[in-house]
Amino acid sequence: MLEGIVRESMDKRSTKALRKDGYLIANIYAKGVENINAAFKVNDFIKAVKGKSDLKFPVSVAGKTYDVVVVDYQKHPVTSALKHVDLKVVLDDVESKYMVPVKPFGTPVGLKNKGILLQSKKRLTVKCTGKNLPNSFDVDVSGLDVDHTLLVRDIKVPEGVKIVEAGRVAVVGVIKAK
Template sequence: MKSITIKGSERESVGKKATKALRNAGKVPCVVYGGENHYTFSADELAFRDLVYTGAAHTVKVDLGEGKVKAIMQDIQFHPVTDKILHIDFYQLFDDKEVTMNIPVQLIGNSPGVRNGGRLLFRKRKLAIKALPDNLPDFFDIDISKLKIGDNILVESLLNDDFAILHPESTVVVQVKTQRAAIVELTDEEELEGVEGEEGATAEGTEGASEGGDALSEGSSEGESKE
């Protein structure tokens, strides 16, 4: 998984007054927990742009000058009116300790079921997994190029030895449901039977037309003879 470095400064005071002063200066108060020590620091709000305002998942290296602490973002608080970042909690990572994280799902390809009028339902845009930090994936890539009307993709098809997915295997991630205007998708065998049926109907119609034409010719000949 890709990592973003956040350069911060350790906070000397964590009181309300000091926290308010930091926010007024355009900085975000943060804390890193999960290890033997907790780290309280602040960083410019712009430093979190590529971490917060993205659909991708990232680990973080918090640079406090004397060393870097590897972590993941655990919780974030926004101002209810201005949407400014008020506070971020990070959870420290260790190479030999599994961590739980939400991994985004991205769809690849175009579904034939959707092209035929079906409705694509994206049930799980993120999946919670548990894994060692080095085994955390950036995305779950799901190919929907063969997804027809009535088809779905379940968690069980995404299982991997590198991590555990914390959802039941029967959980639907994405599916295509029918709509009233949807075109019924036929199998190759059904399509073949339909073609044969059309050919049979065409042949019978041709024979009938031929017989009718012969009868008409005979009738015309008899009429000419009588005259």
């Protein structure tokens, strides 16, 4: 489990000092939960995110444990080092919006016909409770030929989950190579 500390001061000097000591600045929030300004060791955070099997993962701050999902992060423009991360607490009975990844599998028929697989949506916004949150949308692309597309309305959605995007939005398609 990822262990973090609570940030006592929010000023620029203390933030720089934490970053110099190898910490990643984080905000943890949710509906009905007081915002938590935290900091995690950068390397520990990267290991926890890369090693997770579910969309949500546990973090511990000030003796309390939260199941969270990564909402957004900022990187340094030159070095690409992580600078800041926003984490949303997953509450089992509260409906909220989440970004769920789309994972295509299979080899499209169109690749043999000089086509290229194009994934236009890597994540879809869904509205659901925390207990119904899917880990990902697995999409079978083996039946796609050149100029065929899978739309949002073609994705199988678990019960209790609603996709926010319009049904006519393309998710994965095979286009003709030039």
